[in-house]
Amino acid sequence: MSSIKALLWLAAAALTAAQDDTSQMCSVKMERVTVNNCLTNAKVPQASVGSDSYKFEINPYNTRVPYTPAAVAMPTTAKHVQDAVKCATQSSVRVSAKSGGHSYASFGLGGENGHLIVDFKNMHNVTVNPTTFVATIQPGSRIGNVAQALVGIGGLSLHGGYGYMSRLHGLTLENLVSADVVTAAGNIVTASATQNPDLFWALRGAGSCFGIVVSFQFKTFAAPLNNIFSYNLPASAVNPTAKSVNAVQNFANTQQPPELNMRVLCNSYQNQLIGVYYGLAADFKKAINPLLTELAITGGSTRNTSWIDVLSTYAYGSLTVPIDHSVHDAFFSKSMMTPLLPQAAVEAWSDYLVNTARKVTRNWYILMDLHGGAGSAVTSVANNATAYAHHDALLKFELFDRDNSGTYPSTGFSFLNGWVNATMSNMDPDDMGMYINYADTSLTVDQAHHYYWLSNYAKLTQLKTVWDPKGMFNYPQGVVGS
Numbered sequence: 001m002s003s004i005k006a007l008l009w010l011a012a013a014a015l016t017a018a019q020d021d022t023s024q025m026c027s028v029k030m031e032r033v034t035v036n037n038c039l040t041n042a043k044v045p046q047a048s049v050g051s052d053s054y055k056f057e058i059n060p061y062n063t064r065v066p067y068t069p070a071a072v073a074m075p076t077t078a079k080h081v082q083d084a085v086k087c088a089t090q091s092s093v094r095v096s097a098k099s100g101g102h103s104y105a106s107f108g109l110g111g112e113n114g115h116l117i118v119d120f121k122n123m124h125n126v127t128v129n130p131t132t133f134v135a136t137i138q139p140g141s142r143i144g145n146v147a148q149a150l151v152g153i154g155g156l157s158l159h160g161g162y163g164y165m166s167r168l169h170g171l172t173l174e175n176l177v178s179a180d181v182v183t184a185a186g187n188i189v190t191a192s193a194t195q196n197p198d199l200f201w202a203l204r205g206a207g208s209c210f211g212i213v214v215s216f217q218f219k220t221f222a223a224p225l226n227n228i229f230s231y232n233l234p235a236s237a238v239n240p241t242a243k244s245v246n247a248v249q250n251f252a253n254t255q256q257p258p259e260l261n262m263r264v265l266c267n268s269y270q271n272q273l274i275g276v277y278y279g280l281a282a283d284f285k286k287a288i289n290p291l292l293t294e295l296a297i298t299g300g301s302t303r304n305t306s307w308i309d310v311l312s313t314y315a316y317g318s319l320t321v322p323i324d325h326s327v328h329d330a331f332f333s334k335s336m337m338t339p340l341l342p343q344a345a346v347e348a349w350s351d352y353l354v355n356t357a358r359k360v361t362r363n364w365y366i367l368m369d370l371h372g373g374a375g376s377a378v379t380s381v382a383n384n385a386t387a388y389a390h391h392d393a394l395l396k397f398e399l400f401d402r403d404n405s406g407t408y409p410s411t412g413f414s415f416l417n418g419w420v421n422a423t424m425s426n427m428d429p430d431d432m433g434m435y436i437n438y439a440d441t442s443l444t445v446d447q448a449h450h451y452y453w454l455s456n457y458a459k460l461t462q463l464k465t466v467w468d469p470k471g472m473f474n475y476p477q478g479v480v481g482s
Contacts, residue, residue: 032070035116038087039073044080047072047119056324057098057119058109063330064408065106065441069096069117076122078180078188078214085212086186088116088472095472097212099139104333105439107208111476118212121324128220134177137216158207159436160388162371162378162396164261164276164314170377173204173388175219181211184472188214202463205387206436206453209460209479210467223307224278231292231300233264233271242350244271244295245341245368251291252370253340253394258377260287264368268358273297276310331402334416334440336423337371337393337433344426352422360415364401371396389454390433398438413442439477448477 032049039046047053049071057072070093073084088095098108098119105111120140127136161172169175178192181199191200202210234240248264256262262275273291277284281304292298305313341349357364372379372394381391390396399416403409424432434440434451449457457479464471465481474480 035071035087035091035093038090039071039084042083042087044083044087045074045076045122047074056326057117057121059326059328060106060109061102061328062104062106063328063406064332065111067106067109067111067115068113069110070114072117072119074119074122078182081118081182081212081214082186082188084116084118085182085184085472089184089186089470091116094474095212096475097139097208102327103439104331104437105441105476107439107475107478111478115475123214133220135218135220137218139213139216158203158213159205160390162369162435164310165278166371166378167256167261167376168258168278169221170381171388172218173386174377174381176204177217177219179203179207179213179217180215181213183211184468184470198463199467202387202460202467205389205456206460206479207387208475209464209473211473225280226305226307226310227277227279227281227284227302228275228305228310228313229262229277229284229288229300229302230272230274231295231297233273233295233297238347238351238354241271241354242346245346245350246343247291247294248273248368248370249340249346249395251294252373254374255290256370256374256376257287258375260284262370265365266353266357266368267365268360268363276314329402330406330408331400332408332413332416332441333401333438334399334420334442335435335438336395336397336399336420337390337435338395338397338427339392339431340394341423342427345423348422348426349419352419357415357419360401362401362403362412362415364399364415366400366419367398369396369398370394383454384456384459387453387456387460389452389456390435393433396435398435417442436477443477445477445480449479452477453479 036046036049047057054072058067058069060066073080075081075084085095094110094115096108096110096115096117098117101108103109109115109117120138122140123138124140125138126141128134129136158173163172178190178195179200181189181191181203183189189196189199191203193200199210203213207213233244245264259278260275261277262273265272265274277287281302284302353366371390372392378391383389383391385391399419401412401416403412432451433454434443436452440448443451453460460479461482464479469481471481
């Protein structure tokens with residue numbers, strides 16, 4: 001009799017679970033129908049659910065992290081964006097903005113199922129005030145297209161925007177003059193140093209958590225003289241590799257002029273020092289020679305070229321990108337933002353490169369950007385001046401691992417996690433940060449909040465409560481209100 005009761009109980013439990021699943025599915029479908037009907041009634045252009053357009057727009061850049069949105073709005077005006085946010089509020093659906101569509105963690109698709117996606121592919125105008133030379137750029141503008149319309153601006157980002165101009169002119173967010181933002185209430189406000197300065201502070205480093213920017217205003221600068229270069233670094237054993245890292249980071253910390261922007265590239269078969277110098281070739285030689293002498297480097301590749309060619313070279317492809325471009329990959333990525341690495345960390349990092357990483361047959365690479373140090377415009381800004389918490393970091397690491405088969409193995413995450421852990425275990429953890437533009441899906445929410453924003457996170461939670469009290473712009477790892 002007891003076994004029969006147990007079977008009946010199990011059957012009842014299974015039926016209840018099935019009913020719960022059905023109820024959740026019905027709830028999701030109702031939210032989807034509600035938000036789609038609202039968009040239709042508000043005359044907001046959208047990619048209809050199930051259509052070829054919808055399938056194209058939700059196909060993620062990183063195929064390892066696909067998500068299914070409730071709806072995809074395709075605005076052409078700021079009014080469309082306002083109405084889309086209002087529809088999300090009425091339908092109790094979270095909102096995510098999709099600009100370039102290259103989020104490593106698919107945050108542009110919500111980072112989870114069920115968001116309303118505001119896709120800006122049709123809002124990509126670029127204009128320049130002929131008197132002030134301030135550029136007004138819509139959020140759908142891609143870097144290459146912007147560079148061809150404006151000489152000298154790129155890396156548009158609400159989370160930093162580091163690039164080969166940053167040591168000379170600062171991060172992209174430091175060149176942001178103002179932004180027009182659709183808030184959670186569906187209003188458009190201007191954020192700048194004088195208008196809504198608290199929102200302006202939060203936008204520059206954590207912008208996607210506080211609203212949807214429909215227009216950026218940036219300072220611009222004249223196109224410089226350009227010298228592209230690359231040099232091979234010695235990497236035959238652990239000690240030469242560690243010596244190279246020490247030489248490069250010490251040079252960045254004490255001697256590197258702001259006109260000299262460079263990074264170390266490591267992959268399965270080489271270590272290279274690559275970058276660009278802005279100025280005369282003769283001045284470049286004077287600037288780089290102390291480092292080349294210490295590393296005993298006598299050969300290399302250098303060339304004088306145009307600003308557009310610099311971008312093309314380091315974009316590794318054409319700058320002219322069609323609106324309906326389709327680029328996909330299967331990968332996992334991590335980052336580190338660090339001060340000058342202590343010797344134990346350098347040796348651990350180098351040992352892992354030689355004895356572990358070079359045995360991994362997937363297509364991986366590491367970029368060590370010389371982010372701060374002597375003369376860097378990035379370091380000249382205080383960590384609490386904006387929400388970006390890493391101004392004082394000397395080095396910015398991107399660790400990237402892809403599988404050319406088109407799927408990333410479930411056992412692959414330990415590779416890059418092991419590299420970061422080997423380095424961090426030889427450092428003070430309070431000295432470490434991470435760069436949200438290289439979103440790391442292996443982090444817990446609390447880890448992400450700490451490493452992405454460090455001591456600035458407490459202020460961000462307070463501002464989140466003011467500007468987005470219901471969490472309309474929340475996503476995994478995003479700022480949560482206090």
